[in-house]
Amino acid sequence: MKRTLSIALAAALFAGAAHAETIRVAIGTQDTTINTAAGGVLIRELHLLDKYLPHDGKYKDTQYDVQWKNFTSGAPITNEMVAGKLDFGSMADFPGVLNGVANQKAGKSSIFISVLSGSVRGSGNGIVVPADSPAQSIADLKGKTITVPFASTAHGMLLRAVAAQGWDPERDVNIVTQAPEVAGPALQTRKIDAHADFVPFAELFPHRGFARKIYDGSQAASPTLHGTLVEKDYAQKYPEIVVAYLRAAIDANRLLTAEPEKYSELIAKVTGIEPEVDYLFHGPLGLQTRDLTWKPEYRKAVQTSFDTLKLLKRADGDLNANTFIDDTYVRAAFEAEHLDYDAALKNYAPTPLVANDALTGKPIAKADRVAQIWVRGEPKVRSYASPEEAVRELGTLERDGKEVRAFYAQDRESGIKLLGNQAWFAKTGDGQLNAFLLKDRAQAWANTHGGQVLDFAAARQPTALANR
Incomplete structure (x- = not known):
């Protein structure tokens, strides 16, 4: 009797397993394109997708075959998607358009489902x-x-x-x-x-x-972005899986905002791109914004990319950004995470700096002259209200035998984050140092406000800081 029950139970289990569907989730990433980390490296390394893949309703008995494939550019991701070997792929606006065109030629369709990171002004290139x-x-x-x-x-x-x-x-x-x-x-x-x-x-x-x-x-002044595409047929068949991926990206963004130093180190470990560079993008006031929403500027960038590639005779046919971009899934992901997509769509601010001045202990209220120092062995980057404070502190740190990993400053005009040791500084009559990417912009500032232009080495000299 026991043997009969065991055989029956085994048969029932086998029958259940035989009917369980295995769904492939094949994702193409560009790990070294570090601004896409929230859609690739972090989701993969922290197993964030597992938290959101559905296991109820029609997915009750589903098994998932999650595959991650890393590439150094968008073109091979597109080749793999067209060949049916990938379901998702992350890439920039130009390669993304080529993905759409290649799919059209193959009698298929891909859709751009979200932005991962970008700049409405063009920073990043x-x-x-x-x-x-x-x-x-x-x-x-x-x-x-x-x-x-x-x-x-x-x-x-x-x-x-x-x-x-x-x-x-x-x-x-x-x-x-x-x-x-x-x-x-x-x-x-x-x-x-x-x-x-x-x-x-x-x-x-x-x-x-x-x-x-x-x-x-x-x-x-031309918007640029990296985002995620998915095969349209796949998205229509498994919309809940597409939303799960985007919820994982939202989760990764939360982690990066909360602990950019920690996750810059993780990105560096995986990609070989130094954490000091990763922080330029993922730290507060970073070069780009990690923004999943389809701002009008990004939609225009996709259409402009197609028009430019067509002019270069590298794309043919027809592609309309308004149909190629589908924000249905990212809106659903925001709703599932109790976030307001339309509010996020209107928000153009970079990741804010919420910090106290490392010298005075006072909250930093204005970001236009912020400078930062990353000291070896310290888990958090130090922030300062002004470059002159930070430059003076560099000397103190070095005299104390501390190794400085990076010095950051914000461009006084554009606001973009700079590697401070590469910047030009306009020193004005009141002793303020104002950082600039370009020497001619520093000179223009000095001419207008009275002062002189210094490179980083000169800005560090005691005489440059004497009247502060």
Whole structure:
């Protein structure tokens, strides 16, 4: 009798298992494109997706086959999606448009479901030159060789920057395609005059000491973003899974906001991109905003990307951003997390700095002249109300034998976060130091407000701080 029951029970269990559906969730990431961390690295490494995948209703007996595949650019992610090997993929606006076009050619459809990180002004893309180059701005690059990954969001930025100079891109500059892993050594050996690229290379190369950033994408005033796409058929069949992924991204954003230093270290461990650079993007007042909402500027950026690629004859057919972008799923994710999507849609502020001045202990009320120091061995970055305070503190820290990992400052005009040791400073008559990415902007400030322009080394000299 017992044997009969055991056989019957085993048969029932086998029958249940046989009818349980296994759903693939295959996600393509760009780990080294660190501004996408909330949609890739953190979800994967912290197993956040497991918290949100549905296990009720039609998913009651579902087993999930979650697959993560990492790539260095968007093009191979698109190839894998078109081939049916990936369901989700994260990439920038230009590659995202190429994804939509490639799917159309294959008789399929993909949809852009969310932004992960971006800048309505264009920060994130940039142009760098060798560290000892005399060039101080893009105006100095006429007749020079500038490399860039073709059909990337940085390529679009470069073309707009060249046009803004009134130059002919075919005659006035020599634009050559080059991947960042090749551009790094080329900059070090001065085989190229400049390199334009996307996150994080315009900050990474200067941080590593062999390049200087002379142009930030915000100067082109052209929005840029990285976001997530999904195959449309998959999304329509499994909308709850798409929403689960986006809820995990919201969770990752919460963690980054609460502890940017901790998670910058984790991103660095996985990607090899130094935490000091990761913090530039994920720390308070970062270069970009981690924003999942489809702001009008981002919608326009997607359409502009298609129009530009079509002009370059790298995209054909027709693509309408209003149908290619589908915010249904991200709105559902916000609702599930009890968040107000429409309020977030109207919020353009970077991650705020909530900190007390490391010297005075007083809350920092204004962010326009904030500076920060990351000290080796300290879990939190120190914040200061002004660059002159922070610069003076650098000397004290070094005399005390402490190692400074990074010095950050906010550009006085644009507000973008800078590597302070790469910045130019306008010292005014009252002793204030104001940080700038570009020497000519520092000079303009000094001319207007009375003062002088100093590089980082000069700004650190006792004489530069004497009258404060």
